[in-house]
Amino acid sequence: MIAELNRLIDAVEARLTEDVDIAGLAAAAGTTEYHLRRMFSSLAGMPLSEYIRRRRMTVAAADVAGEDRMLDIAVRHGYGSTEAFGRAFRAVHGSSPADVRAHGGPLRSQPKLRFRLTVEGNTSMDTRITHRPEFRLIGHAARVPLIHRGVNPHIQAHIASIPAAEHERLKALSNTEPSGLLQVSADVDPDAVEGTELTYMHGVAVDAQSPVPEGLDAIEVPEGDWVVFRTSGDHPTALQEAYAASATDWFPSNPWRLRPGPSIVAVLERAGDFRTATCELWMPIERA
Template sequence: MDWLQRMNHAIDYIEDNLENNIDYEQMARIALCSVYQFQRMFSFVLEVSLSEYIRRRRLTLAAFDLKNRQNKVTDIAMKYGYETPESFSRAFQNLHGLTPTLARNAESQLKAYPRISFQMILKGVAEMNYRIEKRDAFQVFGLEDIYNYDDIANQQGVSIPEVWQNICKNGELDRLRQSVIGDWWCEGNFSKELGAVFAFDSYKFTSNTTFPYLIGCYKSEDSRVNGYTVVNVPASTWAVFSTLSDESGSGNYDLRSLKNRIFSEWLQTSNCNILDGGNFEMYCTNKEGYEYCELWFRIEEKQIG
């Protein structure tokens, strides 16, 4: 059974259980991957989070149910997993723009989100820059926090882009960069184009709805790591994908499109599986001074048979 079939079987499971509790572990088993991998593939390919898709589908069906005036709002709320009519009403209004009561009117305009399916779309016209690297185990260190998968924010409600902005303003980014001592590029066998600070995420399990994210550096022999989290990176084979150089100098990269292509195109046609255990987002500057970004994914060859 190929990737498309597995993903569509997982969607079948979701659709069959919109009126029940959806077991994320069962869903991931159907797709033959971890919960985190499934959520990541889902969001990268469809550009909507898994929980948001489930919410939209449930509230779409709830709108149909409301057209039948025999159905009580309380019963509909419970049917689609809402503990109270009030929480259902808030979610319904946020999506449809009107209350469940007003939705009963014949002239009311509602939103419908249809069931999705994964399909093979022949692309491949635009090139994908990637390479395969094998690396021994090494360590990284830096600023760690745990983020919710849905809104990419920590417990304080601060998003990852906001965290980067904050550490740039308060000087923490410079302090982190200065904590790397010596010729760490040579010691770690990295290209001189690689910047000292990068992002490393999903290197350990936190929960089915959260992931760890570290803004950090390579731990060289003389690095000053007091006050920072140190993470072990196991010996691995990595698929490294590169964005195009940002010749505007703004440091903006179209990472969303690159991630979409990795999971919807490269992963389907390669002989590799992407593994849990950590992914890097490396920030680089080429010899001409143009910035680009590399995404590093741990991989293994697919088992035949």
């Protein structure tokens, strides 16, 4: 995966003034656009689209400091108007092209990335691979913003709004793995941009033949393979670290890639105040 990401960086660099065909680059690398975007954002700490924009504006800064017409510069760097180019330029540099031309700055540079895999061998991951037939997730769903670190208050508020008796009803409906009450994240943006919306469901897994009770939402999950990470410790820190480690450690070392689908957290044990917990993190995968 590290080699594929570095080839992607080189391909992006060669096409900075063009629209970059990410799907085509992913196919050429023998992977999927979905997996490539998810791995890039996890390892680089920014979405691929944001990296391309920053690199494009870093290179464009040299042109802006010159004497070419702004419209010519905008078109050269893939923008149809000086207004669109100016917005992108200001978002990266914090100053307008006119200010830079007049005063020489300020400018912010985005260096070309290079991914490297550091093998330390001092952290083991409790992991298993399982194949599941199609099943259904049922429960109470809400649209919430993605937050990478710490407790998500929007999810907290959603769970708090569910009556206690409803939690017991949901647990009684569970009849397949992952078992018990589940925390489900679906429809996540492939770039995993913080603040973008996802579907969060507080619910359970049932077999594909189980009906959906009135008043509950449902997510249909097709047959496929899953990687299951077992985590234990501070909650939700241990889970968030497992998400990060899957990209930095597990996927680069194993012949699997992410496929579209929900990620699922099953809470196996927890403290009364939920500050610590033992969980299983389920992620949908396919052979790379």
